[in-house]
Amino acid sequence: MKSYIFKNPKLDFIELRYVEDIKDCVKMHLHEELTITAIKKGSLKLIFNDTFIELKPNEIVIINSQIPHSATTNEKSKDGYVLYLKKDYLKNLDFNFSSAFELIKNKNIYKSFIKLCDCLLDIKVSLIEKEENLYLFCLAFFSFEQTEQNYKEESTLAMNIKKYLDENYLEEFILDEFALKFDLTVVHLIRVFKKEFGLPIHSYILNKKVHLAKELLTSNISISQIAQNSGFFDQSHLNRSFKRIFQITPKEYQKNIFSKC
Known part of the structure; x- marks a missing residue:
C-alpha cells in the first residue's frame, strides 16, 4: 500500500x-486540526454521532476540529487525500469555518484541491510555491464555502418565513410587524423570500387564499361567504384574483364541478 x-x-x-x-x-476519533478529504475512486462513508455522509469522487468534505467521526469504504476505494489544517492559520487569514462538517459537491473546488495536494507532494516544488498554492486554494475554497453557508442560512430563513405564512396567511399584518418576528429589516425579509420562492410575499399570500377558495368552492357555501372565509375583501376581489390564476371565475369553476356530479 x-x-x-x-x-x-x-x-x-x-x-x-x-x-x-x-x-x-x-x-x-477526532482531530485537533480542521481536515479536508477527497478520493479519486470508490466511495467513503463518513459517520458522525447522529448522521453520516457519503464521499465520492469530484467531491470534498471538510470536518471541523474536535468533531468525532469514523470512516468505512463502501467499495474498493483508492487514492485518498486528507489535508490537516490548523485553525490558527485560517484565523490569521480571516477565514472561518463554523459548521461541524460540510460535503462540497463542486467539481472545480475538487480539482483545485487535488492540484494543491499534488503540489504539496511534489518534492521538486519549492516551499514558497507550496505555501502560495495553499493560500490561493483557501482563498477560493473558503470564499466559496462562506457563500454556500450564507445561502443555506438564507434558504432556511426563507423556509421558516414560508412556514409562518402557511400557518397564518389569513391574519392581517404589515411587513414591519412581520419582519420583527424574524429580527429582519423589511428589505431583507422581502429579498430573502423572493430569492427562494420567486414571488413577493403579498403574491404568495394571495395565492394561498385563492387556493383555499378553490377548495371551498366544492362545498355548498355561497361564493360571498367563501370570499370572506378565504380572506378576501369581498366577492369581486375574489373574482379578480381567482380569474388571474385559473382563467375562469369562481362561479364558472363551481358550476363546472357541480355539473359533473
Missing part, C-alpha cells in the same frame, strides 16, 4: 496524507 505524507517544520500549520488503497477507520 503506497502512502505519502507532506510535513515540513517551516510550514507547521499543514500536513497532507495520501494513501493509495483506502482502509476502514471504524473507531470514532
